[in-house]
Amino acid sequence: MAVRMVVFQIIVLLGSMNAFVKAVGLVNSTKCGEATCGNVTIPYPFGIDTDCNMTDLYWINCSHSFSPPKPFLASIKHEVLDISLDGTLRVNYPILSGCSDAARTQFDSYTSRRLVFSRSRNKFVAMGCNNFASLNDAENIVLCACSSSMDTATYNISPSCKYAFIVEQKWFETNLTNPFEVRNMSHVPVVLEWGIDPTLFPLVTGNNQPDEETSAYVCANRSSNATRSSNATRSSTLTCSCKPGFKGNPYLLHPERCTAISTSLGLLFLLIGGWWSYKAIKKRQNIKRKEKFFKRNGGLLLQQQLSSSKANVEKTKLFNSKDLEKATDHFNVNRILGQGGQGTVYKGMLVDGKIVAVKKSKVIGEEKQLEEFINEVVILSQINHRHVVKLLGCCLETEVPLLVYEFIPNGTLSHYLHVQNEEFPATWDMRLRIATEVAGALFYLHSAASSPIYHRDIKSTNILLDDKYRAKVADFGTSRSIAVDQTHLTTVVQGTFGYLDPEYFQSSQFTEKSDVYSFGVVLVELLTGEKAISSTRTPESKSLATYFIYSMEENNLFDIIDAQVMKDSKKEEIIAVANLAKMCLNLNGKKRPTMKEVAMQLEAVQTLQKASNVQQNHEEVECVRSEMHEQWDLMFYVMRVYAISLPLDILLKNIFMTNL
Structure with a gap:
């Protein structure tokens, strides 16, 4: 019995605590x-x-009977x-x-629950034939429409009225x-x-009257639209x-109550503004950086020379870094x-779909080399x-x-040469043609160009082959142009081991004969099929x-030929080609x-080879002609023997059978 009394007291105490918590307004703040x-x-x-x-x-009441x-x-x-x-x-x-007392009772009971029908957002509707419906309040009677005041309204629907209802106006119209x-x-x-x-x-204010000027919320009397009065x-x-x-939510206690929008929006605007400022600064820095590289790489001088040059250089283009980064997928x-x-x-x-090769230098050029670089580009x-790779343009707004x-x-x-190609094997005809094309391109660079150009890095990896396997001399990264009356360049030794002229290596003086030596190594590669350096x-x-x-x-030449x-x-x-290579070396x-x-x-x-091929073809033709004459002599002989006694079709059949 005592235990039951204690349990009952605990239950009563808990209920009292719950009521107390609601009374002091602590519920909504926790x-x-x-x-x-x-x-x-x-x-x-x-x-x-x-x-x-x-x-x-x-x-x-959240009913889980529905889904x-x-x-x-x-x-x-x-x-x-x-x-x-x-x-709302x-x-x-x-x-x-129909007429219903329940409707009146139901509506009247709403006011006690602090609920009223919205006068501005609802519509009173009656539907049916020969009917009359009214919505009564203390002021007037309105036919088939919402009353201007419905706080104490009651329904009065005639028995002949089929339907009468209040409905949200926006929903009804749409x-x-x-x-x-x-x-x-x-x-x-x-x-x-x-x-x-x-x-x-007090549950809203926390027992503290809100300050009209400093509080973040305001409460007003609905009936008078005025601030709450005593x-x-x-x-x-x-x-x-x-x-x-x-x-x-103005009904919650601080700090969950109203918060300043200006703070969050200000922070948002601050972040957006900071981001755009950062982007703008980065963009300006990037532009200045490109201008710095452009000037350092001689862009102004190049533009001046390209614009003043009388030569046909209009096809040479100054590319921007963004286009080339996009072209090469960064x-x-x-x-x-x-x-x-x-x-x-x-x-x-x-962007126009043209395929290009973009060379990116590894070494930053020194200031004293800029004029030479610009001269090289021009x-x-x-x-x-046709046997020199065409330079389409350059980009000077990058670090290199x-x-x-x-x-x-x-x-x-x-x-x-060094990887087997069964579809297009490296025949002697193709090797001799490639050697002749490369030699012609180097002769053009040394003698026929407006200013002599020394390639300085002739090797088989710098000779490219186009779609018809025609030679294209490439990679002029170390090339230098000289005055017509100059015989050599004195430079720091550059080149590829195995192709490097020993005389140039010792004297640091590069001449046109240094390119000849490197070409001699390429000739030997074409003859032997071996690499310039091999362990x-x-x-x-x-x-x-x-x-x-x-x-x-x-006298072991033919032992090393491919x-x-x-x-x-x-x-x-x-x-003949081996002796020429020996002279080059x-x-x-x-x-x-x-x-x-x-x-x-x-x-x-190459001309002698073609003549030899023509002579060989002539001899083959003569051989064919001799065989044809023999066949005709045989045919005429048979015709003379059998012409008297055999018809023509049988005669021809016997001739062909005899040949078989």
């Missing part, structure tokens, strides 16, 4: 704010939890469609048919297109206005709202065509030779200058040039031939 039931948001002072509503009149769940306002048992903190509540309200649809409807949306009992005002009647209601510049490693001592070459596609832009060349699809001569040969023969000279002196060359060519042609530069002499001798070998 855990209550906003809940959801199905698709409807339930803001405080309404609440699903009995401990999370300002009064039991605003308790929402999704539906909220019902427990005090009037209507489904809630929407709750707004502006003091949308509910599903039943359509009334959704009820056919009046007969009402017969299949039991409820329609209605907007109710709600407010809190003035006696509950003489407010029991039937009046209060509605609260956040002041302009604030947002939130210099993606997957776009690399080749790498060398002077830079990396990338495959790119311009001279190369004037070169128009970028050169843009025409794209050559079939790779390098080195790859063609598979003996240490003494690691260099192909040394290995070749030694083999010729020992099998494909031995198969396709005549020994006289091999010996002479350690004394003065005893080497010029590129003009080299080109002429290769053309002579």
Whole structure:
């Protein structure tokens, strides 16, 4: 018995504590704010939890009998469609048919719950034949329309009236297109206005009267639209709202109550402004950086020379870095065509769809080299030779200058010689033609160009092959132009080991004969199919040039010639080209031939080869003719023997059978 008494006292104590908590307004400041039931948001002072509503009149029953769940306002048992903190509540309200005392009782009971029909957002509708419906209040009677005052209104519907109902005006005008649809409807949306009992005002203020000037919210009497006064009647209601510049729920206690919009918006604007300022500063820095690189790389001088040049350089273009970055996919490693001592070459596609090769230098040019670089660009832009890769333009607004060349699809001569190509084998005819084309291009650079140009890095990897396997001399990264009366350049030794002129290596003086030496190594590559430097040969023969000279002196030339060359060519042609290569590789530069002499001798070998092929073809034709004469002699002999006794068709059949 004592235990039961203790349990009963605890229950009573807990109930008293719950009432106390609600009375002092602590509920909404601890855990209550906003809940959801199905698709409807339930803001405080309404609440699903009995401990999370300002009064039991605003308790929402979330019914899980539906999917999704539906909220019902427990005090009037209507489904809630929407709750707004502006003091409105949308509910599903039943359509009334005929005269009903229940309707009057139901409507009258709303006022006691601080709920009234919205005068501005609802419409009173009556439907049917020979009917009369009115909505009565203390002031007047309105036919088939909403009364201007409905706080104490009662329904008065004649028995002949089929349907009469209050409905949300906006919903009625947009959704009820056919009046007969009402017969299949039991409820329609209605907007109710709600407010809190003035006696509950301390739950909003926390027992502190709000300051009109400093508080972030304001509460007003709905009936008079005035700020709450001390003489407010029991039937009046209060509605609260956040002041302009604030947002939130004015019915919650601080700090969950209204917060300044200006702070969050100001922070947002500050962040946006900071971001745009950062972008603008970065853009200006990027522009200044490009202008700095452009001037440092001699862009102004290049523009001046290109504009004043009388040569045909209008096709040379100054590209911007953005276009070339886009063309090469930001210099993606997957776009690399080749790498060398002077830079990396990338495959790119311009906006017009043209495929190009973009060379990006590895080394930043010194200031004293700028004039030479600009001179090189201008001279190369004037070169128009079918066996020299065409320079399309350059970009000077990057840290290192970028050169843009025409794209050559079939790779390098080195790859063609040292990697098997069954579809297009490196025959002797193709090798001799490539050698002649390269020699002609070097002769043009040395002698026929407006200013002599020394390539300074001739090697099989710098000779490209186009779609018809024609040679294109490329990579002028170390090239230099000289005055017509100059005989050499004194520079820091640059080049590729295995192709480097020993005389240049010792004296640092580069002459046109240095290019001749490098071309001699390429000739030996074409003859032997071996690389300029190979670790598979003996240490003494690691260099192909040394290995070749030694083999010729020992009369072992044909032991090192490529099998494909031995198969396709005549020994006289091999010996002629080998002797020419030997002259090019002479350690004394003065005893080497010029590129003009080299080109002429290769053309002579090629001419003799063509003549030999013509003679061979002539001999084959003569052989065919001899065989045909023999066949005709045989035919005439048979005809003479059998002509008397055999018909013509049998005679011809016997002739062909005899040949078989």
